[in-house]
Amino acid sequence: MRAAIFTGTGEDLEIQDVEPAAPGPRDVVVQLGASGVCHSDLSIKNGFVPMMPGMVLGHEGAGTVLEVGSEVTAVKKGDKVIASFIPACGVCIPCLADQSHLCDSEMEVMMATRGTLSNGSPFTTMTGLGTFAETMTVAQSSVVKVETDIPFDQLALIGCGVTTGVGAALNTARVHPGATVAIIGCGGVGLSVLQGARIAGASRIIAIDQGEEKRGVATAQGATDYVDALQGDPVAQVQALTSGRGVDYVFEVTVGTPEALAQAYGMTRKGGTMVMVSMPRMEGQFAISTFDLFYSEKTIKGCKYGSAQVRRDFQRFVDLTETGRLDLSNMVSRHIKLDEVNDAFGAMERREVVRSVITSF
Numbered sequence: 001m002r003a004a005i006f007t008g009t010g011e012d013l014e015i016q017d018v019e020p021a022a023p024g025p026r027d028v029v030v031q032l033g034a035s036g037v038c039h040s041d042l043s044i045k046n047g048f049v050p051m052m053p054g055m056v057l058g059h060e061g062a063g064t065v066l067e068v069g070s071e072v073t074a075v076k077k078g079d080k081v082i083a084s085f086i087p088a089c090g091v092c093i094p095c096l097a098d099q100s101h102l103c104d105s106e107m108e109v110m111m112a113t114r115g116t117l118s119n120g121s122p123f124t125t126m127t128g129l130g131t132f133a134e135t136m137t138v139a140q141s142s143v144v145k146v147e148t149d150i151p152f153d154q155l156a157l158i159g160c161g162v163t164t165g166v167g168a169a170l171n172t173a174r175v176h177p178g179a180t181v182a183i184i185g186c187g188g189v190g191l192s193v194l195q196g197a198r199i200a201g202a203s204r205i206i207a208i209d210q211g212e213e214k215r216g217v218a219t220a221q222g223a224t225d226y227v228d229a230l231q232g233d234p235v236a237q238v239q240a241l242t243s244g245r246g247v248d249y250v251f252e253v254t255v256g257t258p259e260a261l262a263q264a265y266g267m268t269r270k271g272g273t274m275v276m277v278s279m280p281r282m283e284g285q286f287a288i289s290t291f292d293l294f295y296s297e298k299t300i301k302g303c304k305y306g307s308a309q310v311r312r313d314f315q316r317f318v319d320l321t322e323t324g325r326l327d328l329s330n331m332v333s334r335h336i337k338l339d340e341v342n343d344a345f346g347a348m349e350r351r352e353v354v355r356s357v358i359t360s361f
């Protein structure tokens with residue numbers, strides 16, 4: 001099986017022919033139809049999120065079930081599935097509380113070895129998936145069956161970016177009709193937040209990014225205003241657009257730096273809510289004025305995987321797409337081959353793409 005392997009910080013991913021292990025009784029083997037290249041993959045490659053080498057990267061994928069273990073009941077051979085980068089075991093306390101994005105089985109699933117590399121050493125897979133590969137062997141709790149004819153290149157995006165972003169708006173923040181919203185960062189996840197805010201009926205959606213590259217796509221997805229953060233303080237620009245009040249909901253969707261979080265907090269109106277959607281550095285810290293927190297009574301929320309209950313939300317986002325209310329086709333900038341995954345990281349760093357999607361393995 002061909003797979004793209006993380007071999008060390010700063011190194012290009014290596015395409016290797018690896019030997020997958022036989023699936024266990026509760027495992028599912030999936031043939032990938034498509035895999036998105038997400039910023040979190042790049043964060044591992046460049047060391048922003050430290051991980052051990054010897055890992056198949058990729059965590060945003062969809063495909064077809066090839067084989068199931070003897071105890072698997074949730075899916076069967078031939079089913080179309082979207083991979084969930086956080087497993088949903090269905091029986092832990094968070095899962096039972098409709099918070100499968102906080103499932104207790106996450107670490108156990110992530111640590112599983114899934115076969116051997118060309119040098120004979122065992123490999124792990126990113127978040128227990130490893131979608132940069134022809135096939136992946138995963139826990140049954142990591143896949144969700146969906147009923148749809150939407151092509152795999154779009155379905156794959158529901159596995160990470162779309163669920164994280166749309167979920168941030170609909171689940172985490174619960175944006176209300178008529179709300180005002182600002183989104184810092186217009187990559188795949190940021191544009192998904194934007195679409196979630198549009199679906200929720202926000203009256204004003206201010207998209208913010210550095211430079212003009214994202215203005216067109218943000219406007220096409222429903223942004224009412226676009227702020228170029230290189231043209232002066234973005235907080236002041238958002239204040240100017242909202243009569244000095246700030247907005248009801250701010251979503252920080254860059255990489256969670258203290259500067260970006262301070263900007264998000266500054267744009268939030270009194271009594272409003274800011275949501276950190278990005279995956280920040282593990283050692284990151286964020287300082288705010290405690291007096292201001294008291295005085296302006298703002299809410300600060302974390303957001304992991306769009307607070308999604310994947311067995312409810314994946315099909316929900318499929319349905320929103322099929323009825324034309326969620327646009328996934330515009331999120332796919334390029335179709336690429338597995339061998340071009342390193343080029344896709346370059347394109348992402350140069351802000352040329354919303355998503356490169358691997359459709360040929």
Ligand SMILES: [Zn+2]
Pocket residue numbers: 038039040041059060160161
């Ligand atoms: Zn991702």
Ligand SMILES: [Zn+2]
Pocket residue numbers: 087088089090091092093094095100102103104105
């Ligand atoms: Zn669970």
